[in-house]
Amino acid sequence: MAEAMIREPLAASHDLKSTIVASVRGLLGEAKAPIALHEPDFAGQEWNYVKDCIDTGWVSSVGSYVDRFERQISDFTGCGHAIATSNGTSALHICLLLAGVVAGDEVLVPTLTFVATTNAIAYAQAAPHFVDSEEVSLGVDAEKLEAHLRVIAHVRDGVCMNRLTGAPIRALVVMHVFGHPADIEGLIELARRWNLVLIEDAAESLGSYYGGRHTGNFGRIAALSFNGNKIVTTGGGGAILTNDPVLGKRAKHLTTTARVAHRWNFEHDEIGYNYRMPNINAALGCAQFERLPTMLQQKRNLAACYEKAFADVKGVRFLREPPGTSSNYWLNAIVLDKRISPCRDDVLGALNESGYGSRPLWTLMHKLPMFRACPRMDLALAEAMEARLINLPSSAKLGA
Template identity: 40%
Template sequence: MFEVQKLSQIKIPLDWPNIGSLEKEYVLKALDSGFVSTAGPLVKEFEDEFAAFLGCRNAVSVVNGTCGLHLALRLLNIGPGDEVIVPSLTFIASINPIAYAGATPVVVDVSADTWTIDPLQIEKAITSKTRAIIPVHLYGNPSDMAAIIDIARRHNLYIIEDATESLGATYQGEYTGNLGDIGVFSFNGNKLITTGGGGMLVTANDELAKKARLLVNQGRQAGQREYIHMEIGYNYRLTNIQAALGLAQMKRLPEFLITKRANTEIYMEMLDGVPGISWQQELPGAKSSWWFFSIIVDEGFKENKQFLISRLTSKGIQVRLFFKPLNQQPCYVKYNFMNCPVAEDLYNRGINLPSASFLTTDDVHEVCRELLKR
């Protein structure tokens, strides 16, 4: 069994947030202003700065990425009787909003090299009830969006990008989240930038953005003094304190991305050519944000995956298992999803390695030395 390490035992962390003096300064300013909840001015400022970074028309903040995906389905009027295709190898938050909406999830396998949704499997899964595809840019690595966009156009389907792990990743020069009808990001504590919780929905469609702002605010127009609710909405709003933290993190995002890629290149250099170890591949024209650098180990490498995990954790190196495939999740057994052999194999052999944005070159070297120790 995988044992969770105590914080005091961790020397090199997997994914802790990178918080410094700038974040403290911004949060204290928000506290001093008296605006701590959902009506503060920093929320719009954060949305505007996020949209400017991505180069998108509209960014609407939400309380977390899961709510963002749920909101996206609601905006596209997807519900009972509709099917939505999602990859098997992803966190369960990619599929739960489909169930919230009353739609039917359809789980398909991933590609063995990118670990993202396999376009060939999408084609096989499409029926007359299919309304949308949710490609997940797993661990920051862009999905094959050219193929997915082609499929969506031919079958008149929506694309909701689950970009919760891929802030800063690009595909053919465009940031992920901008490639579908709607994109959704997460600012959970382990993501590239954090607001503690929080998320962002982005879209080029002004009408969808306008409706999103209504729905996140309990169906009430922002700034309206009377309590008149035009639709049944949700309390999905981000707080001013969270926005303050997000603004500070956005200022540091470029440095985070540089560090992530630099550390990934060290991992690749030190592990290159080692028999029994491989890692996620970027598609031509794609550039991962490398939220996580992860490896796949052959059964014969250092005996097995569990042996490696135990040895690394005993040295204070925090690692993590891959997400358990959706087709194997007990809470979705009633759907009788097809087997997804590629996702299942990746799960059985995969390890997430330390990837926090403050790790040093020495930290990465130490991880690799322990990994390769004879």
């Protein structure tokens, strides 16, 4: 009897591995060379624009391509102000400072996120307070967070206070996981009731919409990323988004070492940050933006093909965009049923050995050594998803 019980999971693991690999191979073809999880696509004017920077000598943080790139971001997202930065982490750091986060504060943040989100909170000398996610979008669970706050927090003199730690809870960071917009309406209402500043970590969601409105337009301020693995890349880069002109002006000031404008003097009126995006990186981004609609369509084509490929695979669910949203499907994902989640690493091994770059979720933030002592709510859903989710090759050109 015991021997039969051992053979059954082993057989199930083998069958699942074979089925998933076959489904991916049927869509992407035989991997004659390794197929990356996500790689940039340079098929436009990238070389010409970067060469122009080199030829003219405008390669640093001042230049026409930076201004042009910021206009492209603003026009595409519909956000009033876009400030290009050196990377997405620096953008989020400034977002937190502009939200009024100071040393000793707590910031509500999903444990299901990339480490940069939480690192930025530490840079502001605040404490991450980890919250759980919901299964549809993988974004923050508004209802569960509401119940948590009713138990541990109260609003005193307009400030949300943690009864257990005595610290102010200043802000809520919402992350749009893999490009899927979070339950933003519910989170806006929660932030209003608890006097929290809503910040959107939109690093992965360029080209994603909630109710027809681009992500990054719902919080007081938001951050984008243009890292090498994003749909639009500047090599390394990010941007701050806001519809508040005062915050937009201050964001530009802080990211430009807080320099006071003068023809030749270098005067600075507060501690600032050397966070501006170089012109040569912005040049790359300008060329990428010209092809963004095409790449977004390719991403959606690929997602539709994945959904079809896994429609009849038992025990596997393709992660679809939430109702009422349009996702950029930055990373495609499948979710294994709970009963077969122990097979996850076997599946990952089989996919990567077959040449299909795949990965699990990030290690949850509350499990990392530097954040283990931070406050948290019950994180059952995030922990369950960590054990069950697999990302699949998602480069735009795969959907061409």
